Amino acid sequence: MHYRKFVADHLFTGRRMLDDQYALIARSDGEIEGIIEKKDAGEDIETYKGILSPGWINCHCHLELSHLKGIIPEHTGMTHFLLSVMSRRNIALPRIMEAIEEAERQMVNAGIVAVGDICNTPHTLSQKSKGNLVYHNFVETMGFQDALADNRFEQALQLYKTFAGMPVSIAPHAPYSVSRSLLALINDYPGNEILTIHNQESEEENVFFRSGGGAFPELFGALGIDISGFHPSGKSSLQTCLPSFEKKDSSLILVHNVATSAEDLQWTAHYRLRYPLPELYWCLCPGANQYIQGRLPDIDLLLSNGCKLTLGSDSLASNHRLDILEELKTIQRHFPHITLADLLQWATLNGAEALHIQDRFGSFDPGKSPGILLIEEAENQRLSEHTRSRRLL
């Protein structure tokens, strides 16, 4: 086996930033051999200007919506966005498939190596079968009324079976679109151990659970969904739905968290002391949040409460690119005090842990094949609009 030796200005291991005195040794097939001091690395060292990093993990995408790129106007708010997506589902299949292929190519070129992808259809199956990227498929289900739960779960199970052979789970869409009965079926399904849910993407979601008011009743009306049996919990969206997740050894990726409050996070910490909860990962999709509502989650608040953060691109319906580095740039622009090492860990190791693929991805530990990226034009470990990443191996 041939070995390659990489040295750059900085080497991000998945956990911390090392300097140019360390060499990353990898087999030519991509498997990491280890990190050693440069002085012990011998001849044939490849030297680069920039930062070496494991490949990006995109924890939240909807590849099947790629044909909606550039179609839905920006900054029109959450309920308008949902209606726009739902009203544009009758697109010709060849156009959908072409957009899926192009969007995947974009992710590969952007240095993404693994994706948590939401599926409402089997459209992405053939592209994913080519093996260009590793996917965890989240078959998404929704159904607001308890009486629909068995039926909706059965439908999700059919799609779940078409993805068999790849990593797959059944996941609820959002607290406001699934009944307690449907959540119970999802939680109880054997092997369904990597879950995700869109969480508190807008404040309207909290308003709906607290009082039954806000913009959501109008959305349900427009979609013809009867909510006459709904009783507001008087609590936030997160505090209403989290007790339905009670598998201890599973992980739950909470996506967006734009309207998550300090009280929600304190409540979650106290709740966890008394009741079983999955390991929680808080996935940030800043590009999509900006696109839809022009706001971002309070990342400082999430950090000060010890939340494990990951990154997602969301779909091309609500983002200009499927590119994790672009997401990090957006965060750094708004939260300039966060170190690059922290940002990179969210986008690599944390994401791999959330998708239960940390045995292969997310860090330069021996035996993993996480992909080796070179991040260029990041002077003084700051991202700028010129910063780019490319795959070295």
Ligand SMILES: [Zn+2]
């Ligand atoms: Zn989403």
